[in-house]
Amino acid sequence: MIDRERLERRMTELARIGGQDTAVSRLGLSADEQRARDLVGAWLSKRGAHVRRDAAANLFARFGGEGKVILVGSHLDSVPEGGRFDGALGVLCAIEAVESLVDAHVRLRRPVEVVAWADEEGARFGVGLFGSAAMFGRLASSIGDRRDRDGVSIAEALRALGERGDPAAARRDPAELAAYLELHIEQGPRLERAGLPLGVVSDIVGIYHARVTIRGRADHAGATVMTARADALAAASEIVLAVERIARARPDSVGTVGEIAVRPGAKNVVPGESLFSLDLRAARDHDGLVREVLTSVTTIAGSRGVEASVDELARVPVTSLDPKIREVLRHATRSVGVDAPELVSGAGHDAQNPALSGVPTGMIFVRSTGGSHTPREFASVDDAALGAQALANAIRELAS
Ligand code: GLV
Ligand code: MN
Ligand code: MN
Numbered sequence: 237m238i239d240r241e242r243l244e245r246r247m248t249e250l251a252r253i254g255g256q257d258t259a260v261s262r263l264g265l266s267a268d269e270q271r272a273r274d275l276v277g278a279w280l281s282k283r284g285a286h287v288r289r290d291a292a293a294n295l296f297a298r299f300g301g302e303g304k305v306i307l308v309g310s311h312l313d314s315v316p317e318g319g320r321f322d323g324a325l326g327v328l329c330a331i332e333a334v335e336s337l338v339d340a341h342v343r344l345r346r347p348v349e350v351v352a353w354a355d356e357e358g359a360r361f362g363v364g365l366f367g368s369a370a371m372f373g374r375l376a377s378s379i380g381d382r383r384d385r386d387g388v389s390i391a392e393a394l395r396a397l398g399e400r401g402d403p404a405a406a407r408r409d410p411a412e413l414a415a416y417l418e419l420h421i422e423q424g425p426r427l428e429r430a431g432l433p434l435g436v437v438s439d440i441v442g443i444y445h446a447r448v449t450i451r452g453r454a455d456h457a458g459a460t461v462m463t464a465r466a467d468a469l470a471a472a473s474e475i476v477l478a479v480e481r482i483a484r485a486r487p488d489s490v491g492t493v494g495e496i497a498v499r500p501g502a503k504n505v506v507p508g509e510s511l512f513s514l515d516l517r518a519a520r521d522h523d524g525l526v527r528e529v530l531t532s533v534t535t536i537a538g539s540r541g542v543e544a545s546v547d548e549l550a551r552v553p554v555t556s557l558d559p560k561i562r563e564v565l566r567h568a569t570r571s572v573g574v575d576a577p578e579l580v581s582g583a584g585h586d587a588q589n590p591a592l593s594g595v596p597t598g599m600i601f602v603r604s605t606g607g608s609h610t611p612r613e614f615a616s617v618d619d620a621a622l623g624a625q626a627l628a629n630a631i632r633e634l635a636s
Contacts, residue, residue: 259611264355292370311356319613368586423608442522454508561598
């Protein structure tokens with residue numbers, strides 16, 4: 237049985253790390269993320285798990301002995317000024333699910349490992365799904381050199397956390413795993429609208445992340461006539477609107493420019509350079525969406541006499557989750573009295589990396605309100621406890 241009070245107490249305790257009121261800023265590969273790992277690691281080692289960290293700062297806590305592993309977890313980092321539930325709830329419910337099986341002296345035929353992935357959001361270095369990509373060998377080889385805004389590289393950030401600075405060393409053979417399970421808040425309104433506490437994820441959208449640099453020409457804002465300018469921000473603005481237009485016109489597609497910077501950045505200087513992010517997602521024809529946006533970047537830059545360069549950070553294809561694990565999860569949710577609908581996830585998840593590496597993978601969604609990636613994000617303890625119970629039932633079915 238799930239210990240609802242224990243789950244609630246831990247939700248509150250974890251939310252204090254990097255938290256203020258209902259907001260949490262616990263960036264990936266930061267000291268706060270490390271404190272969160274230390275906290276959950278201590279809970280798990282007290283329950284007899286073998287706890288270790290890998291070269292990408294992922295935390296693993298293993299219960300049981302030999303054989304293929306059931307891996308279950310989520311991430312502990314957040315976006316800046318995010319909420320208390322995105323990622324954290326999946327780690328807390330994985331811990332609670334496994335502890336409930338330990339409490340009940342359930343004999344597990346397979347080892348079960350709880351994982352807390354490092355830096356899922358990629359808020360600081362721009363590389364999302366970092367820890368899980370490292371474990372499944374899906375990181376670009378030069379990734380350790382990528383720097384944050386202060387010039388600190390990923391390798392340096394890992395060294396500051398006590399690692400060697402070589403995330404590729406986190407790689408593990410996917411054949412070691414029998415299954416990967418992740419519980420996560422839905423981050424959208426579908427379960428709330430349906431009046432249902434739980435869902436089962438069928439597919440996760442394809443995601444493309446890039447940083448675009450537009451190089452125009454800085455000039456005097458008073459002395460440069462409008463026809464003689466190469467305004468980098470005006471070009472970037474036209475691209476932002478093109479992203480919106482293209483994504484609106486395509487089925488099941490979204491496109492966002494969430495960060496933008498201008499250099500030199502003064503009211504009386506025509507912008508010489510502009511840097512912005514691209515986040516392009518689609519449940520179908522993701523490649524077509526990316527192609528159309530990149531073509532428009534080139535066309536708009538050409539027509540405005542500026543240069544555009546695109547630094548691709550990540551491209552994760554549309555990911556279908558395993559039909560057999562989905563059935564196990566549907567059965568597990570039915571066993572807690574919920575007829576869980578299958579949902580496509582518009583958010584990216586660490587589950588994509590095991591799924592794309594051939595590991596049978598499934599996800600449970602817990603109803604959430606108030607959106608996500610904001611302090612308004614919310615899931616009730618009752619729904620979380622129900623999700624944790626369904627997760628425990630699924631682990632039991634897969635591991636015993
Ligand atoms: C992660 O939350 C993402 O989908 O960006
Ligand atoms: Mn998120
Ligand atoms: Mn998340």
